[in-house]
Amino acid sequence: DSGVTQTPKHLITATGQRVTLRCSPRSGDLSVYWYQQSLDQGLQFLIQYYNGEERAKGNILERFSAQQFPDLHSELNLSSLELGDSALYFCASSVFVGRRTGELFFGEGSRLTVL
Amino acid sequence: AQSVTQLGSHVSVSEGALVLLRCNYSSSVPPYLFWYVQYPNQGLQLLLKYTSAATLVKGINGFEAEFKKSETSFHLTKPSAHMSDAAEYFCAVSAVGSQGNLIFGKGTKLSVKP
Numbered sequence: 001d002s003g004v005t006q007t008p009k010h011l012i013t014a015t016g017q018r019v020t021l022r023c024s025p026r027s028g029d030l031s032v033y034w035y036q037q038s039l040d041q042g043l044q045f046l047i048q049y050y051n052g053e054e055r056a057k058g059n060i061l062e063r064f065s066a067q068q069f070p071d072l073h074s075e076l077n078l079s080s081l082e083l084g085d086s087a088l089y090f091c092a093s094s095v096f097v098g099r100r101t102g103e104l105f106f107g108e109g110s111r112l113t114v115l
Numbered sequence: 116a117q118s119v120t121q122l123g124s125h126v127s128v129s130e131g132a133l134v135l136l137r138c139n140y141s142s143s144v145p146p147y148l149f150w151y152v153q154y155p156n157q158g159l160q161l162l163l164k165y166t167s168a169a170t171l172v173k174g175i176n177g178f179e180a181e182f183k184k185s186e187t188s189f190h191l192t193k194p195s196a197h198m199s200d201a202a203e204y205f206c207a208v209s210a211v212g213s214q215g216n217l218i219f220g221k222g223t224k225l226s227v228k229p
Contacts, residue, residue: 002158033216043205043219056214090158094215102215103149106158 003027004107006091012113018079021110025072025093031055032074033094033104034066038087049074081114088112117142117208121220129228134178134193136223138206141187147209148189149217150180154202162204165189176200201227 003026013019025032034046036059045058049068060066063081068074078085088111092104122137140146147166151159163174170182180191189206203224207217 002160004158031215035219042221045210045216045218048214048216050214056216058216092159096215103161103164104159104215104217106151106160108156108158 002105002107004091004093004105006089006107006110008110009108010111010113012115013081014115015081015083017081017114018077019081019112021076021078021089021091021112023074023076023091023093023107025074025091026105029093029095029105030072031094031096032068032072033092034060034074034076035090035092036087037090037109043090046076078112081112083114086112086114117146117210117218119206119208119218119220121204121206121223123223124221125224125226127226127228128196130198131195134191134196134200134225136191136204136206136225138180138189138191138220139187140189140206140208142208148180148182149207149209150174150178150189150191151205151207151219152202153205153222159205162191196225196227198227198229201225 005024030051033048036044046060048056066076088109090109092106094102118141120139149164150162163172165182173179203222205222206220
């Protein structure tokens with residue numbers, strides 16, 4: 001158990017809909033990362049927050065947004081869903097920001113299926 | 116820009132045989148490199164990491180990896196495979212100017228035959 005909690009574990013929805021994925025980082029970790037894992041693209045970095053502020057952005061679509069709340073949990077919002085958004089979405093956390101040597105601790109992921 | 120290439124999307128070995136999973140990297144700065152393992156229906160777990168100290172890095176579950184700058188490689192090995200090693204393995208490099216995020220390879224699925 002990494003200590004990172006993600007909900008829901010599975011989600012099935014229709015095209016055009018909006019969903020919210022939730023992540024609670026490990027106790028004491030200030031930095032949260034979101035990744036998307038799909039068969040064709042592999043693991044893609046989406047976005048990172050540190051103590052409530054956006055710190056780095058990766059391949060995140062404009063239809064997707066995220067935020068980190070004062071209690072440090074984070075939410076990833078996916079809107080106008082398309083079939084291609086079906087993927088496993090991972091949240092990871094770490095203590096530090098700006099440290100290239102740091103380890104990321106991953107949750108078990110939220111599997112999104114768009115029909 | 117940083118990138119990671121994992122050679123072989125699937126590797127199959129017999130129980131007790133040597134495990135060798137290949138990873139080559141591209142980096143404009145001295146890299147920091149990681150191997151993660153993903154078991155079915157689970158998240159990623161760190162096996163080991165190279166952060167510019169010893170070039171031979173030992174990790175959990177008997178795995179180790181050797182950083183070879185001249186070959187831009189960071190291959191993962193284990194002398195004797197166990198059935199419980201069956202999983203997907205990801206090599207990753209820390210991004211330049213990174214705030215801590217990692218760039219992952221596409222993964223190698225390891226199967227272990229009895």
